[in-house]
Structure formats: C-alpha cells, structure tokens
Amino acid sequence: MKMKKYIASSMATAMKKVQADLGDDAIIASSKVVYSKGFLGMFKKKSFEVIAGVERADRNEMLYPSKPIQKPIMLDSKVPEDKTNEIKQELADLKKMMQSMKHQSASVQYPDELSTVIEKLEYQEIDPELITKISDELFTVVKNSKHNLTEQEVQELAKKQISYLLKDLPFGGISYQKKYINILGPTGVGKTTTIAKMAAHAVLKEKKKIGFITTDTYRIAAIEQLKTYANLLQAPVEIVYSRADYEMALLKFKNLDLVFIDTAGRNYKEVKYIRDLEQIIDIEKNVENYLVLSTTAKERDMATIIEQFLAFSVEKLIFTKLDETNTIGSIVNLMVKYKKGLAYYTNGQEVPEDIEEGSVKNVIDLLFQGDNK
Incomplete structure (x- = not known):
C-alpha cells in the first residue's frame, strides 16, 4: 500500500x-x-x-x-520454499496492518467522545467554521492526553473553548450608567413586551423612577399595550412624532431616573426606515442602545438587521422567543461575528417573568441544555 x-x-x-x-x-x-x-x-x-x-x-x-x-x-x-514462506508472511503482516489501520481510521478522524460533542454543536446550528475551530483544539487535547478522556470531560473542554470565544464580549443587562434606554428592532420580535420586562425589573428590583417614550405611531395596538404596562408600573408615557416632540419629552422626564424608548417596529432591512429613526432620536445623548432580535428568524436576516443598525453603536443584543425554538446557535454565531454582547434573552410572554440577563454561563447552559436534566 x-x-x-x-x-x-x-x-x-x-x-x-x-x-x-x-x-x-x-x-x-x-x-x-x-x-x-x-x-x-x-x-x-x-x-x-x-x-x-x-x-x-x-x-x-x-x-x-x-x-x-x-x-x-x-x-x-x-519459487524456493523459504522465499515462498517469506512472501506469505509479508502478505499476512500487510493484511494485519491494513486491518489495524482501517479500525484506527474511524477514530482518528474524530474520536467517539469528541464526535458526540461536535454533533451537539451541529444540532444547535453553530457555524461550521466555529465548530472546526473548537473541534481542532479539542482534538489536540484528546490526542495529547495521558489518559482516555470521557465524553463528559471532552464536553467540559468544549465549554471552556466556547467561553474563550465569548470572553471579551460585554454581557449583562442595563448598566444604569445612562438615563435613556433605546430599544431597537424590526417588527414582530416582541420589543414592547421586552421593554415592559426590563422596566418592571428597574422599578421592582432597583427602585427606579421610570418613564416611557414611544416613536411607534404606526400601530395603535403597540401604543395601547405600552400604556397598559406603564399604568401597572405607574409610569408616564410620551408619544413622539418628530425630533421636537422627542426633545420636549426629554424635558418632561428630566427628573426621572430612567427612560425607556420604544422605537417603531418596521422592516429595518430597508435603509430608509433607519434614516427616519435617526431623524427623531438623538443616539449620542446619554443613551444605551439595545437591538432586539427573534431567535425564530433566519440567521441571515438577523445579520442584515445588525448591519443596518451599526450606526446606532449597539454594544449588546437582546434575543427573544427562545421558547419557540430548539436551537440557539445563531446567538453565538452573531455575537462572535459582529463582536456584540448579550444583554437579555426572553423565553415566554409573562411580564415581568420570562427574561434572563445574558452571561457566558447562561449561553453555554442553553447550548448544552438537557445534559444535566
């Protein structure tokens, strides 16, 4: 051979x-x-x-x-008898060697304990390039280990690799360092409900005095929904149609600790809607910007939305509807690709429940969920 x-x-x-x-x-x-x-x-x-x-x-x-x-x-x-025996022995040795190498080839490609972890990452739809990067590092460790690593040990190593990929990204919810919390995102991702959850936490846990501003003048239902949440939290609401309205609302809310801005839900794959939003909101004025995305959307579409909102200096993302999907690989893929952190993720419609602050540990637990049940 x-x-x-x-x-x-x-x-x-x-x-x-x-x-x-x-x-x-x-x-x-x-x-x-x-x-x-x-x-x-x-x-x-x-x-x-x-x-x-x-x-x-x-x-x-x-x-x-x-x-x-x-x-x-x-x-x-x-052929002399001694030569015949020699040839027979060589053929037998060669056949034995080939059988050994055949058995070895399947495990060399990736050992079973490593293949199981890779399959989990593939199931979660982690980007193939990231899987290759993670699996190559694990392969090196497995090959150089002085003992046979168990599947659980390899999985823990995989978690450490993913932690390393995410370690420099910002995690966690509202910093309370800036007064205005601007919530961006396309229609249908659950922005208003997410704002209500964040606002309830600020009132009930942090004892903050809050208010709401909405630029969503296109949907009466969205305004009414926000007013309902505001009444429950005993918080004022201002509806703005222009930059002048926006500046007036800021003056009215000057004595509040925190102001949540609910932007209009539009098809933000179209640039003109981004431009309209920039005309109303001063994104440089003591504002924290969060971009809300739904995990039920296609990853390619979510990537387009992120690129459209790059001008808004979004540091952290919010992912909704985790309860409506079985895979969360797109969260990791987009965070790594665009170097964006994770503020929150939501997993239901209940207010103020069904929202969690983002952390590296939470992301990893979501990727490997079910393993500890």
Whole structure:
C-alpha cells in the first residue's frame, strides 16, 4: 500500500483532502499536530499532519502512474520454499496492518467522545467554521492526553473553548450608567413586551423612577399595550412624532431616573426606515442602545438587521422567543461575528417573568441544555 502525507490548517480540512484524493476507502496510518518554525522562534503555526493510503490496487495505479505495474508473483514450485514462506508472511503482516489501520481510521478522524460533542454543536446550528475551530483544539487535547478522556470531560473542554470565544464580549443587562434606554428592532420580535420586562425589573428590583417614550405611531395596538404596562408600573408615557416632540419629552422626564424608548417596529432591512429613526432620536445623548432580535428568524436576516443598525453603536443584543425554538446557535454565531454582547434573552410572554440577563454561563447552559436534566 502506498502512503501519502497531507498537511492542513485543521483536522477537518486534512480529512477532506484525504477523501478527495483517495476516496472513501482511504486508510489513515497516523495523524499528529505539527508546528512550523516561526520568526526568531516565535509565532509558530500549528498544522495537522495526516498520513493516509488506499488499499485498492486500481486506486494506487491512478495515484502513482509513474511506477511500473509489477506482475503478480506466482507461488509455485519454481519459487524456493523459504522465499515462498517469506512472501506469505509479508502478505499476512500487510493484511494485519491494513486491518489495524482501517479500525484506527474511524477514530482518528474524530474520536467517539469528541464526535458526540461536535454533533451537539451541529444540532444547535453553530457555524461550521466555529465548530472546526473548537473541534481542532479539542482534538489536540484528546490526542495529547495521558489518559482516555470521557465524553463528559471532552464536553467540559468544549465549554471552556466556547467561553474563550465569548470572553471579551460585554454581557449583562442595563448598566444604569445612562438615563435613556433605546430599544431597537424590526417588527414582530416582541420589543414592547421586552421593554415592559426590563422596566418592571428597574422599578421592582432597583427602585427606579421610570418613564416611557414611544416613536411607534404606526400601530395603535403597540401604543395601547405600552400604556397598559406603564399604568401597572405607574409610569408616564410620551408619544413622539418628530425630533421636537422627542426633545420636549426629554424635558418632561428630566427628573426621572430612567427612560425607556420604544422605537417603531418596521422592516429595518430597508435603509430608509433607519434614516427616519435617526431623524427623531438623538443616539449620542446619554443613551444605551439595545437591538432586539427573534431567535425564530433566519440567521441571515438577523445579520442584515445588525448591519443596518451599526450606526446606532449597539454594544449588546437582546434575543427573544427562545421558547419557540430548539436551537440557539445563531446567538453565538452573531455575537462572535459582529463582536456584540448579550444583554437579555426572553423565553415566554409573562411580564415581568420570562427574561434572563445574558452571561457566558447562561449561553453555554442553553447550548448544552438537557445534559444535566
């Protein structure tokens, strides 16, 4: 059997090269992590080296055409007995080696305990590039471990890898460092209900005096809903149609601790609605901006919304309707891609319940939910 060496930046990429070159019958002889020499001994680059071959003769002939095809050796009386025994032993050893490598190849691609974790991340719809990044790091640890790691141990390592990916992002709810809380987002994501939950927490837990401003003059139902919540919290509401109305509302609320701004729910994939909003709200004036997205939406659509709102200096996202989906990988994908933190996530319609502050631990628990039940 002819063997060939493959070097790639990730184990997954190396295995794809092997499969493309040698086909599904490829046999993995060995795999290891290698480091290239860096500048002045630093900045070493990690790669994955895989040595593989194929058992089928016709495949070898295609891969190595420069080698002449040898005629098979006939084990007859013309071959000395000692030579015959030697050839038989070599064939037996080769067959044993190939069977061993066949058994090994399945586990080398990714060990069972690692494959289980990868499947969980795939089920949660984590971005394939992130999965590759996480699994390659885990593969290195598993291969270099002095003992066989259990599935639970590998899962804990995966959680640490995800924590590392999220460690520099901001987490947690209202900071109470700024007076105006601007809640942005498209129609249908549950902005008004989310605002009510945040406001109830500020009143009941933090004992803040609050008020509401709404720019959602397009939907009477939304205004009435906000007024209902405001009455329950004994908070004033101002409806604004223009920048002048907005400035007047700020004056009326000058003695309040916190003011929640409920923006109009529109199709914010269209730039003109963003421009309309900028004409009314002063986003630079002591404002914390939060962007609300629904986990039931397509990730591509949510990405478009985030890009449209980049001008509003949104640091943290709010994700709603987690109770209506089985996967939350899009939360992680979007946070990592756009370097946005997580303020809150909601998992029901009850006010003030069904809202949780974002944290790295909460995100990881959601990804692996069910494992500790």
